[in-house]
Amino acid sequence: MSCSDPRESEIELLKSMFQPGEELIFEDTEGLDSWMAENQRTIGFVLKLREELELTVQLPPGYPSGNSTNPVLPIVTIRLLPSSKPLGVNERLLSSRFNKWLEEVARTGEPVVCSAIEWIQSELATQQRRHEQQKSTDPAIEQLPESADSPHLNAGDAEKSIVCLWIVSHHIRSPIKRRLILEWAAELNLTGCCMPGRPGLVIAEGEAHKADEYWSRLRNLQWKHIQLRDREVIGKEGYRCRRFPDGFEELFLAHQSRFQWLNQRGVSSDQFKLVFGIPGRLPQGAEVHKRHRRAQR
The missing domain is CATH 3.30.70.100 (Alpha-Beta Plaits)
Structure with a gap:
């Protein structure tokens, strides 16, 4: 199928990369085709990159604008899942760096979701390596219990x-x-x-x-x-x-x-x-x- 609309082309590419309904979950699958044809509605979806992380993505009408003087920016929110805790990734740092990167790159007016996926995966791997290096040089990090923030560990939590x-x-x-x-x-x-x-x-x-x-x-x-x-x-x-x-x-x-x-x-x-x-x-x-x-x- 030929996709003349760049937003539709990007979504079709995502469908080929991720399993719809499992890894790629749209807000409204029934109205998706008509929304893309009209290009007058925001298209929202959740993208599960891996077991530890998912993205909430909103592609507004007019995205991508193809015009650096009048860019239309997508809304992309990173969410680390509980299973990401052993990776030692700082969610606030990851989100802050990503938002800064996204704001700069999206102002080109070009599609950025696939590039965002690559950036996040690369940054996630970098933070994970740093955490492993810190563990090897600071044994105290390994001695911390995984559930150190659990409300059941301290009687004073009540x-x-x-x-x-x-x-x-x-x-x-x-x-x-x-x-x-x-x-x-x-x-x-x-x-x-x-x-x-x-x-x-x-x-x-x-x-x-x-x-x-x-x-x-x-x-x-x-x-x-x-x-x-x-x-x-x-x-x-x-x-x-x-x-x-x-x-x-x-x-x-x-x-x-x-x-x-x-x-x-x-x-x-x-x-x-x-x-x-x-x-x-x-x-x-x-x-x-x-x-x-x-x-x-």
């Missing part, structure tokens, strides 16, 4: 601050973003919920440093608008002080039902107003029922 993040996005619809929201919460041992729709809401509770890492990852994805509306410090008693102790779930609730669900878990009207700008109100029936229960006490 005293770490538990925070609750209230994150509001213009909308949450992308299947890839919704999957990452759930996967990262599980990886970082956070509880709470994601409410897709417009606006989208993410509530994440957990140890402060893990919650902050979660927010750092989320805001680095491509959003029309996303904001951390509040960061509550809710206690130091582990799961006992959490409003959402049973895990992290995705909920599809009508807007008028959101506060009722949250209120049942201890969220006040004032807290709801802080996040959404309007006070939370219970349905009329729920208010009557609540007054009736109080009257019986």
